[in-house]
Amino acid sequence: MAMIRIENLRKSFGDFVAVQNSSFAIEDGEFFCLLGLSGCGKTTTLRMIAGLELPTSGHIFLGRDEVTAKRASQRDIAFVFQLFALYPHMNVRANIGFPLKCEGRPRGEIRGRVEETARILHIEHLLDKSISGLSSGDRQRVALGRAIVRRPAACTIAWARPRSMSLMISSRPCPWPTRSRL
Numbered sequence: 001m002a003m004i005r006i007e008n009l010r011k012s013f014g015d016f017v018a019v020q021n022s023s024f025a026i027e028d029g030e031f032f033c034l035l036g037l038s039g040c041g042k043t044t045t046l047r048m049i050a051g052l053e054l055p056t057s058g059h060i061f062l063g064r065d066e067v068t069a070k071r072a073s074q075r076d077i078a079f080v081f082q083l084f085a086l087y088p089h090m091n092v093r094a095n096i097g098f099p100l101k102c103e104g105r106p107r108g109e110i111r112g113r114v115e116e117t118a119r120i121l122h123i124e125h126l127l128d129k130s131i132s133g134l135s136s137g138d139r140q141r142v143a144l145g146r147a148i149v150r151r152p153a154a155c156t157i158a159w160a161r162p163r164s165m166s167l168m169i170s171s172r173p174c175p176w177p178t179r180s181r182l
């Protein structure tokens with residue numbers, strides 16, 4: 001069964017149609033990318049999946065449940081913003097551990113899970129550094145760490161496309177799904 005299923009999803013802002021009849025399914029454990037020109041609706045699609053934007057029409061399923069009208073807080077989905085949205089006054093360790101702190105997890109558990117997440121992302125050496133000194137790529141990893149440390153059912157990542165992909169997508173005006181297995 002697909003972990004995330006989108007059926008005929010559509011989003012309008014007034015007269016402007018940002019996403020038109022989008023349908024796709026993402027399997028459990030799959031790494032799935034939406035590629036497309038700037039403005040074609042990738043982030044809007046992710047925001048609807050995460051519950052940050054309500055669709056104008058269409059359906060979103062997480063596992064067996066239809067979540068189309070559910071709030072973001074009622075969906076077990078993490079969202080990594082395009083501009084990272086890290087907390088500049090906290091170091092890397094505190095940024096990654098923040099969702100667990102909000103859940104009231106014990107300090108020892110937070111420490112262990114933050115270090116496990118940092119190992120997965122190869123950023124253990126950055127844990128005690130401040131955000132301001134990090135490269136853009138390292139900030140992306142920290143933002144991803146903060147999203148996955150909670151072990152959500154799914155994670156949506158709204159990153160600008162890498163430069164190397166721009167030629168691949170230059171002739172495709174619509175969001176174009178590409179997939180691989182984790």
Ligand SMILES: Nc1ncnc2c1ncn2[C@@H]1O[C@H](COP(=O)(O)OP(=O)(O)OP(=O)(O)O)[C@@H](O)[C@H]1O
Pocket residue numbers: 013016017018036037038039040041042043044045160161
């Ligand atoms: N809240 C909004 N109100 C009005 N228009 C919006 C709103 N959000 C997005 N749009 C418009 O919807 C279209 C799709 O935007 P979206 O951010 O999904 O594009 P994108 O594919 O993620 O682009 P990029 O590659 O630049 O990140 C754009 O034309 C954008 O201006």
Ligand SMILES: [Mg+2]
Pocket residue numbers: 042043044082158
């Ligand atoms: Mg975008």
